[in-house]
Amino acid sequence: MWGGRFAEGPASVMREINASIPFDKRLWRQDIAGSKAHVAMLAQQGIVSADDAAAISAGLDQIAAEFAADGITENLDLEDIHMHVEARLAEIVGPAAGRLHTARSRNDQVATDFRLWVRDAIDMVDAGLKALQIALVTRAGEHTASVMPGFTHLQSAQPVTLGHHLMAYYEMIRRDRSRFADARARMNQCPLGSAALAGTGFPIDRHATAAALDFAKPTDNSLDSVSDRDFALDYLMAATQCSLHLSRLAEEFIIWASQPFGFVSLPDAYSTGSSIMPQKRNPDAAELVRGHAGRIAGCMTALVITMKGLPLAYSKDMQDDKPPVFEAHDLLGLSIAAMTGMVGTVTFRTDRMRALAESGFATATDLADWLVREADVPFREAHHITGRVVKIAETEGKPLADLPLPTLQAIDARIDARVFDVLTIDASVASRKSHGGTSPDRVGEQIKAARAELNIG
DSSP states (O other): OTTTTOOOOOOOHHHHOOOOOOHGGHHHHHHHHHHHHHHHHHHHHTTOOOOHHHHHHHHHHHHHHHHHHHOOOGGGGGOSSHHHHHHHHHHHHHGGGGGGTOOOOOOOHHHHHHHHHHHHHHHHHOOOOOOOOHHHHHHOOOOOOOEEEETTTTEEEEEEHHHHHHHHHHHHHHHHHHHHHHHHHHHHHOTTTTTTTTTOOOOOOOHHHHHHHOOOOOOOOOOHHHOHHHHHOOOOHHHHHHHHHHHHHHHHHHHHHTTTTEEEEGGGGBBBOOHHHHHHHHOOOHHHHHHHHHHHHHHHHHHHHHHEEEEOOOOGGGGHHHHHHHHHHHHHHHHHHHHHHHHHOOOOOHHHHHHHHHHTTTHHHHHHHHHHHHHHHOOHHHHHHHHHHHHHHHHTTTOGGGGOOHHHHHTTTOOOOGGTSSSHHHHHHOOOTTTOOHHHHHHHHHHHHHHHHHOOO
């Protein structure tokens, strides 16, 4: 490819460091799609003949069939996927293959290929996240009234329902899907035709190639078009945030599966054993999801640092844009699939959840609220009264609902028998009827809305 300018071939180390085919071969479908759209436009504009365009298009179809069937034989001398396609095309159709590169550069070619790939990746992620949402909504529907401890600082705080807890993750994944959708809409502009950096003197129709590749429009500045990798960063940012949410859910499953909690029993399909301790059931799938979040965040950081300070337009540093995106996408896909499987098949031990909800004085806030509502006590004073009640209950080893009324009235005479209506965990949960609250009625409404949003009836 460099024969017209360079008298000598590259050093062996240059040959290795310069070649990107070991990783950018993943772009072959997008490269062929972009090339077909480009040559069709060239023929439409009279820049290449209809016969040459037809031969080139047929040759590209043949290459696609070969790659799909047999994969790609890597040749480092051909550097990248673009040259592999072009070299094979020359073998199939002869010199006419050289006309394909008219009015384009590898700079706008790779920018287009990579955008197409990231767009496809977003569609795949979105489908996986929707499946996870369906699993979460389905299991939440089974447990709209199953009481469990709600935690702050990993300390028992107030009782909530398991359905409410699971729907919190539905909301996280909902935001993740919106971030990916925003990224997709923002990057859906076509760089093809920007050439190396300055555009081209050929009378091309960039709107035609953009439409053929299902982009909303062509990009507006050729310098930005070939040097922009915001779309890859947007993908990695969204992937990082999504992986953090998956990691939080995985961590909860890990904690809940431990013997001190015993809230869940993970299925065999997502657990492993020990090589020495036959009793062990290790939550390895969840632990790997938790670990993948760190690697995905690392991929995001890698591309941020690569792009920092690069002058316009294209620099070879940008060849390293694809490995972190590919790695993050693979890890995210595995994480989503693993968490979807675990959510769908985990056994929730609601008896254990309920027992711990009853043991941690989780209705203390309900007592304080009752004092405010029924005895007109300022909340700060009610907070102090409740703290004294909790101290006595802790000393006597009783839940709040089991303390006798005289004991409560000895602390504050304004307490009367009506207080027992709010001191059970069921009463506490049922009372949380504010919008977004944990009462079974509100959770049922959340689930109904989510099922309508997911179009699952």
